[in-house]
Amino acid sequence: MTTSDAPVRILVIDDIKSQYAMIADFLSATPLSQAYVVDWSPTADATLTAIDTVEYDVFLVDYNLGRQNGLDLLLHIKTLRPDAAYILMTGEGSHALDLEAMRAGAIDYIDKTELKPAALERTIRYAVNQRRALINERQQRRFAEVLLDTVAALNSTLDSDEVLRRILTNIGQVIPNDAANIMLIQAGVTEIIGFHSDTIALSAIDEQSMHFSVVETPSFSHMIETCEPLLVADVQADPAWVPTTYSDRLRAYLGVPIVIGGEVIGFINLDSFHPDFFVATHVQQLQMFAHHAAIAIQNSRAYEKAQELAALEERQRLARDLHDAVSQTLFSANVIAESMPLLWNQDPENALTYLPKLGRLTKGALAEMRALLLELRPAALAETDLQPLLQHLVSAFESRTETEIRLIYESDTTEPLPVEVKIALYRIVQESLNNITKHANARSAEIRFARAGAGAQLTIADDGRGFDPDNIPTDHLGVRMMRERAEKIGANLRIESAVTQGTIIAVGWNSV
Known part of the structure; x- marks a missing residue:
């Protein structure tokens, strides 16, 4: 028509x-x-x-x-x-x-x-x-359908490459073209990160046509200055047009800037081998796709930054654990080991009394290193059963404190817990032991895990100084983190404590 x-x-x-x-x-x-x-x-x-x-x-x-x-x-x-x-x-x-x-x-x-x-x-x-x-x-109606498909892609993945591929495919369904690409600007030079064409292979495009200096390319510099689309009815009649691999066939061009926070970070480019091909409706539609491309790129960058921050925080936590736990344990063991020859010469019988403590320290350091190695390999944490995971925590804890820990593990099934449930319970026990170390000054503590049928019950109790659950300082995040972990797996977390009366943390989970 x-x-x-x-x-x-x-x-x-x-x-x-x-x-x-x-x-x-x-x-x-x-x-x-x-x-x-x-x-x-x-x-x-x-x-x-x-x-x-x-x-x-x-x-x-x-x-x-x-x-x-x-x-x-x-x-x-x-x-x-x-x-x-x-x-x-x-x-x-x-x-x-x-x-x-x-x-x-x-x-x-x-x-x-x-x-x-x-x-x-x-x-x-x-x-x-x-x-x-x-x-x-x-x-x-078709345009609305492809926009919904693009939104669905945005909501289903943080992989920007996948979303941008979907966007290029959807563009072709509503705006006919002979070639389409998405470019991002890196250090003032464009780089193609997505390409689609039924008639041109990406491998056939030379290096010069994939990388343009935005300052020296009038079409791109215009879009950067104005943040507006650019429609060229016939590039053969435009003296400022910069040639590309298939310039002899290219006639019409439509470009739209991808804008984040007022800054042009890239472009969506459409090419046609027919002059006067693109119209105002195409411009409006392509602007919508550019908006979605900007969201996809922004989401991907935010996710990458979050991952980098999480990795940095994890490295810092492991460094603290190495310093607070393993380093201190090994330092104590080293002091005893270096003192043993002198003590042996002076009082052999008294020197022998330090050997059990030396063994406990080295055993504890080994347990702490195993726990840290599990932290460094998330797959190993997911593959290991809950009972040995808890035993590693207890052994590492006992090596650096005077608190006696009792671990009771009961289960009427050999079926493993769901991975997310196991890791959440492990983290709750880990945080509870950290709190006992820092705040409780307890003589003894007990960790009891009982699994029966479709449910499981975890209890961590200590005889320490206790606290007021309704008056937790805002900078103490441990309890809040435990509650969040419990909620994430659909479990109930209950805390019973009072000053000088110790603390009980109970977690109930059911698979149905």
């Missing part, structure tokens, strides 16, 4: 040439005669040949084509050119034929015995407007 400002191309299909001539004369006599281009086809074969070379907007089909039925031809042409408008003509008007024409897909019906120039022009204009409205509605 042609655009609204282009001439309407009409094909009159009638085996009588004088009928075609009359219709052409009628339309030439109307005020909008320059808006119509009228051709003639006397047979079905001639019609099929004509539509192979010309895109017609309106078909005026005579019902009686010699020995052939015009409705049958209308149905056939409609399968080949579904976007055109069809009007059936006959010299034998009847209500039944009118209904049959509508069912065949005709927009209107004309009785040739009552044909007048103004009525003919009005019928054609109505048919064209109806068809354009239907096409526009279908295009808008």
Whole structure:
């Protein structure tokens, strides 16, 4: 279908040439005669040949084509050119034929015995407007569908490459083009991070056409300065156009900047091998895709920064653990080991009493190193059963404190816990032991895990100084983190404590 400002191309299909001539004369006599281009086809074969070379907007089909039925031809042409408008003509008007024409897909019906120039022009204009409205509605619906698909991609993954590939595919479904790419600006030079074309292979594009200096490329520098799209109707007529690999074939160009926080960080570029191809509607649609591309890139960058921050925080935590636990334990063991020869010479019997403590320290350092190695390998943490994980924590804890820890582990099934549940319980025990070390000053503590059927119960109790659960300092984040971990796996966390009365932390989880 042609655009609204282009001439309407009409094909009159009638085996009588004088009928075609009359219709052409009628339309030439109307005020909008320059808006119509009228051709003639006397047979079905001639019609099929004509539509192979010309895109017609309106078909005026005579019902009686010699020995052939015009409705049958209308149905056939409609399968080949579904976007055109069809009007059936006959010299034998009847209500039944009118209904049959509508069912065949005709927009209107004309009785040739009552044909007048103004009525003919009005019928054609109505048919064209109806068809354009239907096409526009279908295009808008399709555009909404691909936008929803793009939004779904944005909500389903933080992988910007995957989202940008989806965006390029979706662009091609609503804005026809011969090549499309997404470029990001790195140190003032463009880099293609996504490319799609049915006729050009990315490997066929030379290095120079993939990297442009934005300052030295007028099209890009214009979009950076204005933050507005750029449409070039014919690049062959633009003296400022910078050549690319397929410049000899390229005619029309449409570019839209990708903007984050008022800064242009890249472009979506569309190329066509036909001049004057892209229109204002395409510009508006491409701007929507550029907005989604900006969100995808922004989400990906935020995620990468969050990962870097998480990795930094984890390294800092491991460094603290090495300093507070392993280093201190090994330092104590080293002091005892270096003192042993002197003590042995002075009092062998007394020196022997330090050997159990030395063994406990080295055993504890080994347990702490195993726990840290598990932290460094998340896969190992996920693969190891909860019981040995808890035992590592207890051994490491006992090596650096005077608190006696008792671990009781009971289970009526060999089926492993879900990974996310196991890790959450492990972290809760880890945080509880840290709190006992820092705040409780406890003589003894007990960790009890019991699994029965679909449920599990974890209890950590100590006889330390206790605290007021309703009056926790804001800088003490341990309890809040334990609650968050419990909520994440759908478990209930209960804290019982009072000053000088010790603390009980109970976690209940059920898989159903």
